[in-house]
Amino acid sequence: MHHDFIDKYSNLDSPVHRIDSRVKIVFFFSLILICVSTPIYHIRAFFLYFLILIAILTISKIPILHVLRKSLVIIPFVLIIALFIPFTETSETVFRFNDSPDLMMNRWLLFWNVLVKAFISIITLILLNSVTRFDDTLKSLSAFRFPIVLINMLSFFYRYIFVIIDEAERMQRALVSRLFRGRSLIHAKVIGDLLAILFLRSYERGERVYLAMCARGWDGQLLIVDKKPLILKDSAALIIGLAALLLIRLWSV
Amino acid sequence: MHIPDGFLSGGINAAGFAVSAGVISLALAKAKKKLEDRYIPLIGVTAAFIFAAQMVNFPVAGGTSGHFLGAALAAMLLGPLTGCLIISIVLIVQCLGFADGGITALGTNIFNMGVIGCFSGYYIFTGLRKLLPKNPAVNITAVSISAWMSVVLASVFCSLELAFSGITPLKLVLPAMAGIHAIIGVGEAFITAAVVSLVMKYRPDVMDFNRSYSNTGLISGVKL
Amino acid sequence: MIPVIQIEHLSYTYPDGTKALHDISLRIDSGERVGIIGANGAGKSTLILHFNGLLQGEGKVIIDGIPLEKKTLKTIRRKIGLVFQNPDDQLFCPSVYDDIAFAPRNMGLNESEVRDIAEDCLKRVGLLDNSKRGSYHLSWGEKRRASIAAVLAMRPEILVLDEPVSGLDPRGKREIVELLKSIGGTQVMITHDLDRLKSMADRAVVMNKGRIIADDETANILSNQTLLYKAGLI
Numbered sequence: 001m002h003h004d005f006i007d008k009y010s011n012l013d014s015p016v017h018r019i020d021s022r023v024k025i026v027f028f029f030s031l032i033l034i035c036v037s038t039p040i041y042h043i044r045a046f047f048l049y050f051l052i053l054i055a056i057l058t059i060s061k062i063p064i065l066h067v068l069r070k071s072l073v074i075i076p077f078v079l080i081i082a083l084f085i086p087f088t089e090t091s092e093t094v095f096r097f098n099d100s101p102d103l104m105m106n107r108w109l110l111f112w113n114v115l116v117k118a119f120i121s122i123i124t125l126i127l128l129n130s131v132t133r134f135d136d137t138l139k140s141l142s143a144f145r146f147p148i149v150l151i152n153m154l155s156f157f158y159r160y161i162f163v164i165i166d167e168a169e170r171m172q173r174a175l176v177s178r179l180f181r182g183r184s185l186i187h188a189k190v191i192g193d194l195l196a197i198l199f200l201r202s203y204e205r206g207e208r209v210y211l212a213m214c215a216r217g218w219d220g221q222l223l224i225v226d227k228k229p230l231i232l233k234d235s236a237a238l239i240i241g242l243a244a245l246l247l248i249r250l251w252s253v
Numbered sequence: 254m255h256i257p258d259g260f261l262s263g264g265i266n267a268a269g270f271a272v273s274a275g276v277i278s279l280a281l282a283k284a285k286k287k288l289e290d291r292y293i294p295l296i297g298v299t300a301a302f303i304f305a306a307q308m309v310n311f312p313v314a315g316g317t318s319g320h321f322l323g324a325a326l327a328a329m330l331l332g333p334l335t336g337c338l339i340i341s342i343v344l345i346v347q348c349l350g351f352a353d354g355g356i357t358a359l360g361t362n363i364f365n366m367g368v369i370g371c372f373s374g375y376y377i378f379t380g381l382r383k384l385l386p387k388n389p390a391v392n393i394t395a396v397s398i399s400a401w402m403s404v405v406l407a408s409v410f411c412s413l414e415l416a417f418s419g420i421t422p423l424k425l426v427l428p429a430m431a432g433i434h435a436i437i438g439v440g441e442a443f444i445t446a447a448v449v450s451l452v453m454k455y456r457p458d459v460m461d462f463n464r465s466y467s468n469t470g471l472i473s474g475v476k477l
Numbered sequence: 478m479i480p481v482i483q484i485e486h487l488s489y490t491y492p493d494g495t496k497a498l499h500d501i502s503l504r505i506d507s508g509e510r511v512g513i514i515g516a517n518g519a520g521k522s523t524l525i526l527h528f529n530g531l532l533q534g535e536g537k538v539i540i541d542g543i544p545l546e547k548k549t550l551k552t553i554r555r556k557i558g559l560v561f562q563n564p565d566d567q568l569f570c571p572s573v574y575d576d577i578a579f580a581p582r583n584m585g586l587n588e589s590e591v592r593d594i595a596e597d598c599l600k601r602v603g604l605l606d607n608s609k610r611g612s613y614h615l616s617w618g619e620k621r622r623a624s625i626a627a628v629l630a631m632r633p634e635i636l637v638l639d640e641p642v643s644g645l646d647p648r649g650k651r652e653i654v655e656l657l658k659s660i661g662g663t664q665v666m667i668t669h670d671l672d673r674l675k676s677m678a679d680r681a682v683v684m685n686k687g688r689i690i691a692d693d694e695t696a697n698i699l700s701n702q703t704l705l706y707k708a709g710l711i
Contacts, residue, residue: 035259073353081420084421084425084429114420121258121352122258125352149293150338153342157297157342159297160297163301164302168305191309191444193448196452196455199299199306203295203302203456205298
């Protein structure tokens with residue numbers, strides 16, 4: 001089996017891919033934060049955020065279909081929660097939305113507001129993992145005082161997730177080829193047994209990995225994350241990117 | 254139950270981050286003290302297992318489907334704090350790798366599914382075990398009830414946060430969320446019970462409540 | 478000359494009560510290439526896990542004249558390069574390069590020294606172009622070679638391999654055999670592959686049910702059909 005569904009296209013070569021991953025993380029996270037904090041009636045601002053994303057998408061040569069396909073997995077769930085909004089009387093809500101008082105008058109505006117922000121954020125995250133290798137993203141988190149132990153655990157996660165999914169798929173194929181059709185609750189026992197075996201195999205793999213680490217001289221030192229200073233080009237990209245975001249945000253106050 | 258960006262108010266997001274960061278640092282500090290370095294690969298790999306297990310879908314009324322959460326399971330197998338770490342890792346990857354759950358709502362999502370899911374699952378289970386007679390059948394019932402409760406409670410907190418952010422009135426979102434998760438929780442209960450009973454049969458030593466952390470039996474139990 | 482591996486009266490029982498090793502004594506000299514053969518469950522993997530103290534049973538294990546105990550563990554683990562059977566257990570880092578660099582980093586070398594060693598090892602196993610890839614994306618044969626490179630990066634004095642050619646296609650097996658020949662030095666390997674045993678080892682140790690039942694030149698062992706039958710190898 002071949003999986004690359006976390007960071008597909010992150011191995012492409014483009015000006016965006018070549019930027020230091022720390023810069024990309026700061027920029028994309030800032031974009032989400034700034035977007036979420038933008039008042040909804042500044043429709044131009046949202047249009048500009050979106051334009052920035054399209055520009056990055058074009059420069060980085062990521063197929064737009066990939067981003068749309070990946071976002072389609074998430075958006076239906078967003079819609080389900082959002083659909084609570086327009087069909088609610090304003091007076092019924094417990095608290096006021098922190099945005100602005102007159103917004104409460106128009107539930108459809110709030111609906112639109114939430115959807116646009118969620119959509120831009122989802123596209124931003126998908127873009128981030130399409131232009132940055134996932135292990136680079138993890139390592140870069142250490143620059144933001146993210147605990148190294150947790151980064152190490154995440155690295156083990158990333159290393160073994162596909163191995164375990166493959167194992168699960170092989171087991172599932174073995175079930176299906178013996179005419180198993182797990183569509184009802186009665187079959188939960190079978191699925192549970194399968195997961196139990198999968199858990200034990202994973203657990204024992206965790207133990208063997210520990211042995212393999214010891215065999216190669218591990219003495220509790222965590223995987224090292226090398227911290228290189230940012231090169232001029234990356235710092236410039238970061239400053240220009242953040243300045244653009246701030247300008248859009250301030251302009252729409 | 255993964256809340257996206259843009260839904261929650263800034264205050265709730267900040268509170269979610271504060272509480273979750275607190276619990277995670279507590280778990281990591283505990284891990285440093287109590288657990289040994291052998292748990293670092295173990296937690297990573299077990300989190301990958303929970304992620305894979307969450308890909309199991311089961312049908313829920315009305316054509317929708319729910320998936321396994323695994324918070325109660327992780328807590329019962331490896332303890333509530335370790336469980337929190339595991340669920341946090343899963344949620345961080347789902348957010349960064351799949352845009353499932355927003356980055357601004359990450360703290361809140363970790364709070365609902367990790368903190369509430371693991372602690373409620375674990376303590377309802379240990380509480381029931383103390384109250385009820387000790388035999389395997391009762392044990393499994395206790396596992397099922399606490400797994401069901403953990404999912405429902407997590408969804409209750411999720412509704413509270415949405416309501417307090419002014420997205421929707423509580424009287425609408427609470428019954429809807431809790432109702433659908435009461436059904437999803439049945440699947441969760443069945444699967445958790447099946448996994449726990451089989452693990453208890455084959456490797457009782459790995460179950461959290463059968464093991465003290467000072468016990469070094471972990472690695473010596475490896476069979477090759 | 479002192480032996481590089483000396484094992485005296487080693488016995489080991491798993492916590493669940495399974496007796497895995499009974500009174501094993503074994504002596505391996507520097508430069509020897511030794512094959513350990515035997516049926517599944519004969520105790521081969523359990524035995525080699527004792528070489529660097531990953532398992533500790535009753536009896537004596539002396540590596541290069543140093544008795545294995547808690548305070549010598551670190552020294553001994555540097556001398557023994559253990560290649561696990563399943564490369565997925567061995568390669569635990571997000572990228573191939575990180576895996577190769579793991580041991581040198583543990584030895585406290587600085588990043589440029591680490592890079593030199595890693596590139597040298599990757600070149601020796603022919604994977605230099607794959608260093609940035611994740612191990613998950615490698616083929617089984619590439620994973621096997623990457624595992625060997627990861628262990629070579631420790632500059633071990635003794636290379637111990639658990640079924641280095643299992644699960645590979647004929648070309649993959651040939652590549653591993655040639656690679657091991659080019660590496661040289663003391664090598665101990667577990668294998669089921671009697672066809673390739675002669676080209677990989679000069680001496681063979683036959684295990685059955687936790688005991689060593691024969692220890693001789695490879696050619697003699699391979700011609701003893703009764704012995705091989707008894708050990709469940711044919």
